[in-house]
Amino acid sequence: MSTDRSVRSLSGLGAASSNRVLNLLAIAEANAENDGHRQAPLFVSGILNSSLILKHRLRADEVDFFPARRALATKIIIPFERSDLKFGGRSLFIGQRGFEDMLQEAVNYKEKKDMRRDLDVLRLIDGVPSLDPFLLREHLRNNNIEVSSTYFAISEGDQGRMYDFVRKEMSKLVLLAGGGGESGNRLVSAMLSNQIDEKLEPLRLTLGLTGNDFREGVFSWRGFLYYKWSMGKFWPDVMRVLRDINAIQPMGGQTPEQKVYLSSARRNIIDRVRDNGNEVNKALAVYDASFSDLVENQSPRKFRDFLLSAPYMFLELGEKLGAISHIVSFWRYRFGPRSASIDSEELAAIFQDFSSGFGEKLKGENSLIKKPIVIDMTAA
Numbered sequence: 001m002s003t004d005r006s007v008r009s010l011s012g013l014g015a016a017s018s019n020r021v022l023n024l025l026a027i028a029e030a031n032a033e034n035d036g037h038r039q040a041p042l043f044v045s046g047i048l049n050s051s052l053i054l055k056h057r058l059r060a061d062e063v064d065f066f067p068a069r070r071a072l073a074t075k076i077i078i079p080f081e082r083s084d085l086k087f088g089g090r091s092l093f094i095g096q097r098g099f100e101d102m103l104q105e106a107v108n109y110k111e112k113k114d115m116r117r118d119l120d121v122l123r124l125i126d127g128v129p130s131l132d133p134f135l136l137r138e139h140l141r142n143n144n145i146e147v148s149s150t151y152f153a154i155s156e157g158d159q160g161r162m163y164d165f166v167r168k169e170m171s172k173l174v175l176l177a178g179g180g181g182e183s184g185n186r187l188v189s190a191m192l193s194n195q196i197d198e199k200l201e202p203l204r205l206t207l208g209l210t211g212n213d214f215r216e217g218v219f220s221w222r223g224f225l226y227y228k229w230s231m232g233k234f235w236p237d238v239m240r241v242l243r244d245i246n247a248i249q250p251m252g253g254q255t256p257e258q259k260v261y262l263s264s265a266r267r268n269i270i271d272r273v274r275d276n277g278n279e280v281n282k283a284l285a286v287y288d289a290s291f292s293d294l295v296e297n298q299s300p301r302k303f304r305d306f307l308l309s310a311p312y313m314f315l316e317l318g319e320k321l322g323a324i325s326h327i328v329s330f331w332r333y334r335f336g337p338r339s340a341s342i343d344s345e346e347l348a349a350i351f352q353d354f355s356s357g358f359g360e361k362l363k364g365e366n367s368l369i370k371k372p373i374v375i376d377m378t379a380a
Helices: 007-013 024-030 035-039 099-107 112-126 133-142 156-173 181-192 198-207 211-247 256-297 301-335 344-356
Strands: 002-004 021-023 052-057 072-079 089-093
Touching: 021 024, 024 052, 072 112, 089 099, 099 112, 112 133, 133 156, 133 211, 156 211, 156 256, 198 211, 198 301, 211 256, 211 301, 256 301, 256 344, 301 344
Parallel strands: none
Antiparallel strands: 002 089, 021 052, 052 072, 072 089
């Protein structure tokens, strides 16, 4: 493991997580007296349950850590001092060469079964592009991992609004895949369930997909629906944060180098957020067009093709939205409803953190994203 000082730039999150950062240390401290939290932990290891997990854009000197080319990785940071993240921590990447030995060294598992279980969860977390709580919970449930709801800070109001949105979207399929009334309600309930069962069999047959392709496609389909709902919900906040980033000026003096960097980083962040937002909207338009063809023309071909490519598109989409959402979450937490002072050094660290969420494809790499992992828990 290496000494990691990047955790210092995350210390401003305090008790918060974001779509790019899962702050298990803060979650553990907030639920120290919560029996439900202790009885259904995310990890068997208490060390992992007090770590920080984040989606990390690999630097040039980190690419060779992995046996296969990739640009986005999942980093685990174990703080040196839990009470003050500014001291940094030890870090390792999920899936890097020698990862299992490094994890054993960091955690010192006494039972192999405990390590296998935590490895399964870590690989599932690595298999999604964003640490958005809704998607992370659904991905774990989809792979038969049930943990305390304390790990997923989703308000009841947001859950209700999200499910209402999905029900409205799915109602368009009712006539095509089983008629109205109670059969339609069953179809919607089945789509929202973490189990892909016989209730969706008519839809699977209509689309002509095999069981595994259909299962992965439906999970990614739910992800597209969540992202579509999210864009409508938080994009106005994105615009407000970009205006704040453009306007904010640090307190105290700035060196010439800091002044140049802050000006360049400010422009780069704004441009990249807008570019990624446009890419998200293009991907959602592909979904809308194929779904409309299925419902309005009862032509399954385009939607079948969409579901086959959905796992890859879903992860690309999640990476872009995750980077944008992290900026909004961090900024709102750091500055709150009122403006707060900040010096040049801290603002530069925040801008560097924001910029690291974006990146270009590596040379010779067809995709930034690997296929989502589905682990057969019965084989463990």
